[in-house]
Amino acid sequence: MKFTLKLKHFALTLSLVFIATASAQTNSKFKVVLDAGHGDHDFGATYHGFVEKNINLGIVLKLGKILESDPNVQVIYTRDNDTFVDLVERANIANRANANFFVSVHCNANKNNDAFGSETFVMGLSKSASSLAIAKKENAVITLEDNYKKKYSGYDPNSPESLISATLAQEEYLDQSIELASTIQDGLENKLNRKSRGVAQAPFMVLHKAFMPRVLVETGFISNLDEGTYLNSEEGQQNIAKTIADAVFRMKVEYFGGTMPVIDIKKYEKPIIKDSTPKVNVQTQTKDTSKEIKKTAEVKKIDINKPIFKTQLKASISKIESKPENFNGLDKISFVLEKDYYKYMYGETNDYVVAKMQLLEAKTKGYDSAFIVAFRNGVKISLNEALKK
Ligand SMILES: [Zn+2]
Structure with a gap:
């Protein structure tokens, strides 16, 4: 029932x-x-x-x-x-x-x-x-x-x-x-x-x-x-x-689509106090499994005519060098500059299942609010569109 x-x-x-x-x-x-x-x-x-x-x-x-x-x-x-x-x-x-x-x-x-x-x-x-x-x-x-x-x-x-x-x-x-x-x-x-x-x-x-x-x-x-x-x-x-x-x-x-309006945001004048309590990350898998995921992800070649999935890790106003030590050990970091944000992404695949595994890997590395984004010919598209046959 x-x-x-x-x-x-x-x-x-x-x-x-x-x-x-x-x-x-x-x-x-x-x-x-x-x-x-x-x-x-x-x-x-x-x-x-x-x-x-x-x-x-x-x-x-x-x-x-x-x-x-x-x-x-x-x-x-x-x-x-x-x-x-x-x-x-x-x-x-x-x-x-x-x-x-x-x-x-x-x-x-x-x-x-x-x-x-x-x-x-x-x-x-x-x-x-x-x-x-x-x-x-x-x-x-x-x-x-x-x-x-x-x-x-x-x-x-x-x-x-x-x-x-x-x-x-x-x-x-x-x-x-x-x-x-x-x-x-x-x-x-x-x-x-x-x-x-x-x-x-x-x-x-x-x-x-x-x-x-x-x-x-x-x-x-x-x-x-x-x-x-x-x-x-x-x-x-x-x-x-x-x-x-x-x-x-x-x-x-x-x-x-459409154009981005200019919105003038007045910064809060008092300096923000950084949160001293570290975020608790839930470890959902062992290191060995994450190695396996990497292997799976590396085997397949990218077809540029198909949608490409990446995992967005973070956005930042200042530029960060794309080396693993700046991204909790994750390599293959790419970025796009969208308006005033640098958006940093991990991995690259045509396979949504692999993308999900890469997302999981990013989360185990501490990127709790990471998410999957999709591109076609270098232009960002919605996941719904990317997953359409
Ligand atoms: Zn309320």
């Missing part, structure tokens, strides 16, 4: 994907759904007099205005005032619109008032307890909804992992979601000069129900007085909005 249900879900997902792709091609506007977290009686986090729902809305409205300055972009808001919209409805608004991207905006909070920095999440299984805790907190709102037990049958808000089983069918959007998330974090760190806590995966209900590249940005900690003050200010919200808009435009230009 359970198996049949899962198959049904998979088939439904596939047909939704097809519909989304088909209609995205016939509609010329690039659609971005903006989701200001919380609203009305759901305040989100509150600290030092800062109220999360208001900050989220402030950033989202500013972000929408910037995106709409491009006549080819259509912005759809899940809420544009102080109202309550449930999590599934937020995702459904994006599904009904056949949106190209879904961006949910939130603020983080922690009992430890020293914690600060931004973090962008994509849907998935969490590797860390802290990511799981954030997902749990953001999902908790469903208990405020009417009939939540019926509506979210089988989902336990205290155990966000229960969302995972159904998400495998949505994997085709994962790479672009990670790329969007990384682009946002690159901007927040390099252009806005704010501390980045990186890209992470966690089971957020609002992301789980949406079928398109989608991210949830925790723009900063309102529990931190300094960061909360910035998030609560017009200037802070404006510059965070500009930074997220810059990232969305970048992705749009890369995959859907």
